[in-house]
Amino acid sequence: MEMKHEHKPFQEKTGDTLYKIGIFAAMNHVTVKTLRFYEEQGLLIPALIHPETGYRYYNLSQMAVLHQITALKKAGFTLEEIARVNSGADEQEVLLKKKAELLEKIAGLTRQIAVVDGYLSKKKTGLTNPVLIKTIPETTVAAMQTRIESYDRLFDVMPKMGAIMESVGCECAIPEYCFTNYLEPGYKEEDILVEICESVTAPKEERDGLYFRTLPQIQAACIFHRGSYGTFSESYEVVLKYIEENGYELAGPIRESYIDGIWNKDEESQWLSEIQVPIQKKTL
Numbered sequence: 001m002e003m004k005h006e007h008k009p010f011q012e013k014t015g016d017t018l019y020k021i022g023i024f025a026a027m028n029h030v031t032v033k034t035l036r037f038y039e040e041q042g043l044l045i046p047a048l049i050h051p052e053t054g055y056r057y058y059n060l061s062q063m064a065v066l067h068q069i070t071a072l073k074k075a076g077f078t079l080e081e082i083a084r085v086n087s088g089a090d091e092q093e094v095l096l097k098k099k100a101e102l103l104e105k106i107a108g109l110t111r112q113i114a115v116v117d118g119y120l121s122k123k124k125t126g127l128t129n130p131v132l133i134k135t136i137p138e139t140t141v142a143a144m145q146t147r148i149e150s151y152d153r154l155f156d157v158m159p160k161m162g163a164i165m166e167s168v169g170c171e172c173a174i175p176e177y178c179f180t181n182y183l184e185p186g187y188k189e190e191d192i193l194v195e196i197c198e199s200v201t202a203p204k205e206e207r208d209g210l211y212f213r214t215l216p217q218i219q220a221a222c223i224f225h226r227g228s229y230g231t232f233s234e235s236y237e238v239v240l241k242y243i244e245e246n247g248y249e250l251a252g253p254i255r256e257s258y259i260d261g262i263w264n265k266d267e268e269s270q271w272l273s274e275i276q277v278p279i280q281k282k283t284l
Contacts, residue, residue, distance in 0.1 A: 018048060018057040028066050035066075041079055043069055043086060076102060111246065131223050131242040136276060138217045139177060141197040142170050144209050148192050151229060154180065155262060161196055164210045173199040179257040179276070195253075218252060220276040228268045232256070235275055243279055252278035 025032045035056070038044040044065055046056040072082050077098060085094055115130050144161045148154055158178075177199035184193045203212035221243050225235040243249070255276040265271055 016047065016059040016061070018059055021046070021056040021058065024058040024062075028063060030066070030070075038066075038069065041083065043079065043082060114242070114245065131221055131239050133279070134220055134222050134276075136218050136220050138214060139173070139199045140201075140203060140212065140214045141177075142200045142204070142210055142212055143195050143197045144211075145183070145193070145195045146209070148194060150190055151192065154194065154196075157194075157196060161198070161210065164208050165198065165200075165204075168204040168207055168210070170198075170204050171201045173201050177257065179255040181253040181255055183253055197255075218278045219280070220255070221248065221279050222274055222276050225273045225275060226269070227271060229271070229273070232273075232275070239275055239277055243277060247282050248279040249282045250277060251280040254278070 019027065021032055021035055025035055035044065035058075039046065039056070044062065047059045047062060048057040049055070050057070069082055072085070073079075075098065077085075081094060081098070085091060142161075142165050144157070144164075146157055148157065179197050181195040181197060182192070183195055197215075200212070206212065221239050223235050223239045225232060255278075257274040257276060259274060260270060260272040262271070
């Protein structure tokens with residue numbers, strides 16, 4: 001796949017028909033500037049260069065070389081890669097490597113399409129955002145662990161915890177970060193073990209079941225959910241499907257972060273939560 005031609009001193013007589021650079025460019029639908037650039041890069045050297053005028057001349061056999069450069073560029077090859085082929089690199093090896101790169105790009109675009117599809121699905125599911133991978137920083141929390149009869153009882157526990165936090169002088173971190181950890185695997189409709197957490201600036205006295213701990217930084221697949229907590233399952237379906245399809249696995253207790261809710265919004269449609277699922281890449 002030799003593309004490099006050494007130019008010869010100008011000769012008045014030659015067996016090949018020679019074409020000036022302007023005519024050769026027009027014949028091949030490229031610009032003179034392009035031909036000069038290919039010459040600078042060593043990809044396509046004129047067949048002859050007039051020693052006095054510097055005029056460039058090309059012959060018909062060089063059309064195939066130029067067409068090959070054009071085809072490889074359209075296939076995504078860089079000029080450096082084309083130059084390697086030009087200098088004698090194994091053509092089959094270079095093509096297979098490029099094919100692998102293109103397939104990886106297709107896979108990346110497919111993942112991007114999945115994100116777009118997730119965003120479009122909000123029209124059907126009532127979601128406000130697609131799934132996003134976020135780093136959630138280390139945080140110190142005030143926490144209480146308890147069993148609740150049902151999910152409806154969750155917000156009966158929170159005011160009690162808030163009162164204890166106030167009594168020991170807790171100062172909530174800014175921005176506020178209140179969430180629930182579900183400590184047992186699987187879904188349960190009753191007798192649910194939860195850990196209610198509120199990010200604070202510093203630990204205080206532990207009292208009446210209130211304790212403090214520092215949670216490490218995590219990577220999480222996150223999705224916002226707007227509306228009733230009774231429709232959380234729709235958001236869970238989307239985020240867990242995303243995790244499975246993108247090569248992740250769960251890496252810790254799932255968090256439900258409450259941003260707006262019954263305490264500050266009258267309408268359920270205005271409640272805003274974020275489901276945060278700790279993840280890690282699957283190991284082979």
